Amino acid sequence: MTPTISYAYAVARDADGSLEKALSGLPGVAEAPVHLVRVERSDNVVVAVSPVPERDFQETALRAHLEDLDWLESVARAHHRVIEALAARTAVLPLRLATVYLDDERVRLMLQARREMFAGRLSDLAAQVEWGVKVYVEVDAETERPAGPPADAGLSPGRAYLSRRRAQRHAREDAYREAEQAAERVEAAARAYAVDRVQHRPQQGELARGPGENVINDAYLVPLQHAEDFRTDAMQAAEGLPGVRVEVTGPWAPYSFATLAETEPLKRVTP
Structure with a gap:
């Protein structure tokens, strides 16, 4: 056996x-x-x-x-x-x-x-559930924006290159500002419906899924009766923000809120 x-x-x-x-x-x-x-x-x-x-x-x-x-x-x-x-x-x-x-x-x-x-x-x-909310800066969205004047706009090749780089940098800065706006909208939904939040490290590398850079990775504890209201508001957080994507997952068991910080973590006991 x-x-x-x-x-x-x-x-x-x-x-x-x-x-x-x-x-x-x-x-x-x-x-x-x-x-x-x-x-x-x-x-x-x-x-x-x-x-x-x-x-x-x-x-x-x-x-x-x-x-x-x-x-x-x-x-x-x-x-x-x-x-x-x-x-x-x-x-x-x-x-x-x-x-x-x-x-x-x-x-x-x-x-x-x-x-x-x-x-x-x-x-x-x-009677509480966990929702996961991730905010992404869409890298692909940046490349679709105007990258500066074309080379024949009277600029030398060097100046045209610098102009394009400056425009791309501004587009990236705009995308991060839009991500902040999306985060503020999610936080507004949290103030209305959630009772707790855990901020996780943004996902990178193999853990990251889909396009864009994950800049916010939070979990919210929401009473069951408000679960769908929170989800609806969080899903709308990226509306009108073309450089941003918001992903909402759940509802889950409260994985992020089960830790008993006042005790030592459970030890894996092995032979």
Whole structure:
């Protein structure tokens, strides 16, 4: 029999005792079944867990796997699938990808030590969703703008080149100013509907998707009853700003707001 360790997805509130049934048949990481760990049978604060192969998640192997983008994507999809299934039914605190413990008893001890803190945070996040908002400066949009006078406008080739470069620089500056305007519109929507914000580092390189430069990458916590109002306003933030694109994603479980800053982060326990 393959040795296993416990992979923890999230802390959740099982108010009516229906979560176990809702998760039945849902494949988790490594196609493993998902079950709930709780301190006592009657406790409604639970951790969603799967048994995963020890050989893939012990520290050395995990470090190597994290360099394998296909493996990482598979784990991330399963992780997200379980969390979304929970979030569709209850308040949830997503845990970091690849949070593992030696066994369910270690998960239970962790939950017992931090139960009151988890319960308080679950209450704070009840009936709230996360929206992601990214603002992009569209590089392609700059090239469509006038790049200065043509070479036959009486300028020498050198002066014509400098004129074009100056116009391109001004176009880029205009695009950044427009991005600031879009950000101000998103913030206005946040003041009306959101209760919290987390500012993430703008995405670059392989993490960046689509055209343009990502200059703002924020997450907003919005009460469920205002979720669509916030989305509508945020989606309109780039209207009339040709050098800017705004991308709104969600609604998600509150990944960005689940961190309990007043405690040490959950430690990955490995053999």
